[in-house]
Amino acid sequence: MSDILTIKRPDHFDLDKIFDCGQSFRFEKNGDGFFEGVAFGRLLRIGQDEKNLYIEAAEDEYENIWKRYLALDEDYGKINEDILKHFECDVIKRAMEAGDGIRILRQDPWETLCSFIISQNNNIPRIKSLVSAVCRTYGQSFESGGKVYYAFPGEKDILNAGEAGLKALKTGFRAGYLISAAEHCLSDTDLCRIRDEYTYEQGLEELCRIKGVGPKVASCTLLFALGKWSAFPVDVWIKRTIDKYFGGRLDITSLGRYAGIAQQYLFYYERTLQ
C-alpha cells in the first residue's frame, strides 16, 4: 500500500544534488525521473519538479521517517546564513551557490558506518556495487510492485555472514573492519546513543575505537547519520580544496556549528568543477 504525497518543494532542496553529493550510495534515478532506494528497510520513491516534491512511500511514513531523513524539517536558508556569518569568504559563497539544494540526510547510523568503512580506497561506483552486494546477499528481502528489494543487513546479519562471507563479495581487507564494527555496536555503544547523548567530539572518539574506523569514516557517520553537523570529514578532495583555496590551512571551528554542511558544499563544488 502506498500513495504519492505531494508537498511544496522548499527552497534549497534539490534531489539531484542530495543523491549525487556522495553522502549515500543506495538511491538511483529511474527513467521516470524518480529516485528510488531503500532506507530503514523501507522503499522510498521520490521525484520533484519546480513546484513540488512527490513522495511515494507507505502511508504515514512521511511524518515518521522521510521528513527527517530528507532534512525537510530544517531551514537551510538560516543554516547558510549562519555559515556565512561565521566565515564570510568568496570561496564559501561560490561553493554554497554551486551546491545550493544539497541537504545532509539523516541516514541509518549502522548502514552509514558500514558504507563508509567500505568506501576506504574505493571509488564511488565500486562502493555502490559493494554495498549493493552486501544487501543482496545478507539483507532481508521484501517485495513491492513486483520487484524485490533488500534492506541493509543488521549487525547480527553481518556477524553471521562472517569475515569469509564478506570477503567472498570482494570487500577485501574491509571485511574484518565490518565484523569489528558489528561487534562494537552490539556489545559496546549503540550508535543511537551517540546520536542522542554524545557531543560531536565524544562521538568521534567513540567511533574511532572501532578497528578500521578512523577520523574520516567516523566523521562521515557523525555527519550523514548522527546529526552532528559540526563533523568535518577530510578526504582527498577536501584536502585539495584546502590546499588550493586556503593555503593548506583551515580552522574548522571558524566555520561554526554547521561546518560539516559547509564541507559538503566545498566538496561538491570542487568535484563538479572539472
Next chain:
DNA sequence: AAACAGGCCTAAA
C-alpha cells in the same frame, strides 16, 4: 605496467 581510488593499521623513528 603501474598508479590510483572519498583510509586505516602497524611498525619504526
Next chain:
DNA sequence: TTTAGGCCTGTT
C-alpha cells in the same frame, strides 16, 4: 607524535 608501507580489488 609523526611518517612510510602495505592492504583487497578493479580500473585506467
